[in-house]
Amino acid sequence: MNLDFSPEDVAFRDEVRAFIAENYPAGLREKQEEGEEMAKEDFLAWHRVLANKGWVAPAWPEKFGGPGWTSVQRYIWSEETARADCVPILPFGINMVGPVIYTFATPEQKERFLPKTLSGDIWWCQGYSEPGAGSDLASLKTKAERFTGDDGKEYYLVNGQKTWTTLAQHADWIFCLVRTDPTAKIQEGISFLLIDMKSPGVTVRPIITLGGEHEVNEVWLENVKVPVENRIFEENKGWTCAKFLLAHERSGIAGVARSKRGIERIRAIASTEMSDDGENLLADPVFKRKVAELEIDLTALEYTELRTLAGEAAGKGPGPESSVLKIKGTEIQQRITELVLEAAGHYGAPYFRGFPNDGDNAHPIGPDFAHRSAPHYFNVRKTSIYGGSNEIQRNIIAKMVLGL
Amino acid sequence: MDFNFTEEQSMVRDTVASFLQDKYDFETRRKIVASDSGWRADYWKAFAEELGILGASFSEDLGGLGGGAIDNMIIMEEFGKALVIEPYLGTVVIGGGFMKHSGYAGAASVIEGIIGGSTTIAFAYAEPQSRYTWRDLKTTAKKDSSGYILNGHKAVVVGAPFASHLIVTARTGGAQRDTGGVSVFLVDKSLPGIVTRDYPTVDGGRASEVYFENVSIPADALIGGEGEGLPLVDKVIDEATAAVGAEAVGVLRKLHENTLDYAKQRKQFGTAIANFQVLQHRMVDMFINVEQAVSMTYMANIKIDEDAATRAKAISSMKVQIGRACKFVGQNAIQIHGGMGMTDELAIGHYFKRASIIEGLFGSVDHHLKRYESLSFDAAA
Numbered sequence: 001m002n003l004d005f006s007p008e009d010v011a012f013r014d015e016v017r018a019f020i021a022e023n024y025p026a027g028l029r030e031k032q033e034e035g036e037e038m039a040k041e042d043f044l045a046w047h048r049v050l051a052n053k054g055w056v057a058p059a060w061p062e063k064f065g066g067p068g069w070t071s072v073q074r075y076i077w078s079e080e081t082a083r084a085d086c087v088p089i090l091p092f093g094i095n096m097v098g099p100v101i102y103t104f105a106t107p108e109q110k111e112r113f114l115p116k117t118l119s120g121d122i123w124w125c126q127g128y129s130e131p132g133a134g135s136d137l138a139s140l141k142t143k144a145e146r147f148t149g150d151d152g153k154e155y156y157l158v159n160g161q162k163t164w165t166t167l168a169q170h171a172d173w174i175f176c177l178v179r180t181d182p183t184a185k186i187q188e189g190i191s192f193l194l195i196d197m198k199s200p201g202v203t204v205r206p207i208i209t210l211g212g213e214h215e216v217n218e219v220w221l222e223n224v225k226v227p228v229e230n231r232i233f234e235e236n237k238g239w240t241c242a243k244f245l246l247a248h249e250r251s252g253i254a255g256v257a258r259s260k261r262g263i264e265r266i267r268a269i270a271s272t273e274m275s276d277d278g279e280n281l282l283a284d285p286v287f288k289r290k291v292a293e294l295e296i297d298l299t300a301l302e303y304t305e306l307r308t309l310a311g312e313a314a315g316k317g318p319g320p321e322s323s324v325l326k327i328k329g330t331e332i333q334q335r336i337t338e339l340v341l342e343a344a345g346h347y348g349a350p351y352f353r354g355f356p357n358d359g360d361n362a363h364p365i366g367p368d369f370a371h372r373s374a375p376h377y378f379n380v381r382k383t384s385i386y387g388g389s390n391e392i393q394r395n396i397i398a399k400m401v402l403g404l
Numbered sequence: 405m406d407f408n409f410t411e412e413q414s415m416v417r418d419t420v421a422s423f424l425q426d427k428y429d430f431e432t433r434r435k436i437v438a439s440d441s442g443w444r445a446d447y448w449k450a451f452a453e454e455l456g457i458l459g460a461s462f463s464e465d466l467g468g469l470g471g472g473a474i475d476n477m478i479i480m481e482e483f484g485k486a487l488v489i490e491p492y493l494g495t496v497v498i499g500g501g502f503m504k505h506s507g508y509a510g511a512a513s514v515i516e517g518i519i520g521g522s523t524t525i526a527f528a529y530a531e532p533q534s535r536y537t538w539r540d541l542k543t544t545a546k547k548d549s550s551g552y553i554l555n556g557h558k559a560v561v562v563g564a565p566f567a568s569h570l571i572v573t574a575r576t577g578g579a580q581r582d583t584g585g586v587s588v589f590l591v592d593k594s595l596p597g598i599v600t601r602d603y604p605t606v607d608g609g610r611a612s613e614v615y616f617e618n619v620s621i622p623a624d625a626l627i628g629g630e631g632e633g634l635p636l637v638d639k640v641i642d643e644a645t646a647a648v649g650a651e652a653v654g655v656l657r658k659l660h661e662n663t664l665d666y667a668k669q670r671k672q673f674g675t676a677i678a679n680f681q682v683l684q685h686r687m688v689d690m691f692i693n694v695e696q697a698v699s700m701t702y703m704a705n706i707k708i709d710e711d712a713a714t715r716a717k718a719i720s721s722m723k724v725q726i727g728r729a730c731k732f733v734g735q736n737a738i739q740i741h742g743g744m745g746m747t748d749e750l751a752i753g754h755y756f757k758r759a760s761i762i763e764g765l766f767g768s769v770d771h772h773l774k775r776y777e778s779l780s781f782d783a784a785a
Contacts, residue, residue, distance in 0.1 A: 001406065001409065001705075005405060009405070288781055289777070292777045292781070295721070295780065299721050300697075300699050300721075300725050302699075303699035303703045304695055306405070306407070307702070310406050311407075313406070314408070324691075324695055394684065394689075397688045398684035398688050401691065403668075404664070404667070404668070404684050404687065
């Protein structure tokens with residue numbers, strides 16, 4: 001048993017660190033530090049830097065444009081980007097639909113979609129959830145009926161509604177699960193379709209969430225004409241793609257490195273904010289206790305993730321145990337936001353909608369971190385709901401690991 | 405980076421596991437606990453001679469197999485699964501630890517005795533007033549012409565009834581709670597003036613209150629520098645805590661496993677109670693607690709040889725996790741077993757009892773949170 005990185009891994013880490021220091025866009029760093037919401041161009045700026053370097057898709061096989069990293073190198077990469085507060089690479093193209101395409105698509109589809117996904121020329125969004133189908137994904141209702149167009153080509157006519165579609169307002173394409181055979185059993189008769197967001201009949205409506213953010217949307221699909229050639233894998237076999245994608249979605253969901261940064265931030269905040277006793281919060285035994293408990297929980301999660309990683313390096317796939325990472329990881333992320341809000345005291349209450357993106361120059365009152373503390377706390381409630389709620393993760397462990 | 409065990413380590417695990425499976429089933433253990441002696445001296449002999457495991461964690465030049473903390477971790481985990489009573493922790497981990505780290509002149513021969521099974525050791529460190537502050541000592545060792553005169557009362561010395569020797573902490577100087585002035589002695593338990601009151605413990609073990617009444621011990625009983633024993637004690641107790649963490653992992657795995665088995669066969673309202681989602685989620689949370697405890701135990705045992713502050717922080721964070729897991733997994737195991745969990749007949753209650761004692765061994769959750777905080781915050785502030 002040995003937890004040290006090899007000399008090659010240390011050299012890799014140094015290379016990564018130097019690359020980030022030299023190439024991470026300066027404006028983005030400031031925005032991150034200010035806790036500003038990221039605009040489309042902000043996400044794309046860093047995406048393009050990494051695409052040029054060939055590092056944008058760490059998990060992809062080399063022949064499709066991945067860097068050919070080992071699982072340890074990928075871990076180092078995620079640690080270092082979190083350490084440097086880099087804006088995350090959006091998962092929809094790189095971690096979700098990309099792997100589905102290179103695993104299940106035809107050569108023509110790969111050629112058509114993979115390069116543009118890597119370069120950032122296609123912004124993807126995910127059309128899985130529906131108003132009646134959240135964690136019970138297979139109960140989705142969006143219909144796709146096959147017909148022959150006036151041009152003699154085969155199409156699907158798609159009707160339905162997707163929801164919780166993250167950043168769909170920026171998206172060029174959406175990947176959807178649609179029901180192509182309503183008579184089949186619930187998990188059969190589903191197909192995996194790629195739809196151009198500019199198609200007539202696609203409407204995006206914003207959903208404003210608790211924190212005041214426009215992050216998710218409803219996507220309405222009304223008589224949308226989708227060429228059959230946009231279907232990935234076989235008709236009615238979309239569930240195979242869906243399960244594959246969900247397994248990819250869960251990997252890396254622990255967010256250990258970002259939570260470490262979160263705790264550093266709490267420590268910095270608590271070393272200046274005052275407690276009831278007129279000392280700083282870090283001297284307050286109760287607050288200190290909560291931070292200590294959080295750190296210890298995070299250490300345990302980190303080593304559980306390392307064990308998973310060591311298992312992967314030894315050839316074991318990320319199994320249902322990764323649900324442990326999702327449950328603990330998201331709980332810890334939520335507790336971090338709770339403590340920041342607690343640290344803000346009464347300055348957690350003032351609300352500055354949209355600041356500082358709305359052109360209003362009035363600076364929020366209170367300490368710099370405080371005006372985002374409540375919206376952030378509200379926003380992060382989502383982590384135990386999305387990606388298969390934590391209750392669903394518990395069902396997965398109960399069934400797949402414990403045999404219940 | 406890897407979490408794999410070496411071939412030798414896997415062999416040690418298999419050897420121990422198969423011995424315990426054959427000879428330390430629950431009914432046998434129950435008889436051991438109920439017997440007059442409270443342990444199986446012949447098993448101890450088998451550990452030494454037949455299995456050779458008492459030497460697993462000692463270097464080869466001392467007659468051992470060349471392993472270390474990881475070997476202790478592996479053995480303790482297996483012992484946890486079988487609720488082994490015999491004094492591996494006191495003798496090999498603690499006694500052996502003092503011998504390895506102190507530069508004690510007689511270390512080689514003591515270790516020879518440990519590996520051969522003739523020397524068994526109990527660690528007399530706690531006192532009625534000390535709680536988890538190891539330096540809080542009323543026991544004194546006064547120098548005289550032939551060595552030292554030992555006086556004092558040591559509390560709940562686990563394994564003392566089975567021990568040939570005691571390792572005793574005592575003041576050779578300083579006030580009751582001073583950092584300096586703490587010395588450590590290896591004391592032959594048969595010396596005149598040592599009075600013990602032996603008793604069973606709630607988890608099936610045996611312990612003693614040990615009274616030293618003007619016990620004359622030779623000068624060469626001193627382990628390490630006179631008055632400089634505290635860092636040594638801290639180090640050995642940290643190692644012992646790491647080993648107990650591994651024992652807890654064994655206990656926790658059994659608590660969880662037995663609960664799953666029980667829930668699958670126990671029927672209520674016409675169905676196995678394992679089908680109830682609220683119980684499924686409870687058992688998943690138990691599983692998560694076990695997995696996090698395993699991770700922390702690996703982490704702590706890997707970091708055991710680092711500098712004192714890093715080591716202490718690692719051990720304390722492990723013990724917090726272990727302590728919580730013992731409580732959560734233990735209490736829920738009993739709850740899910742329902743009335744059967746309350747009976748002496750089922751093994752589950754005995755695992756729960758051991759888990760509950762481990763919770764407070766070498767420091768409670770609160771004690772280790774405080775120590776973690778002082779290392780993690782106060783140093784930086």
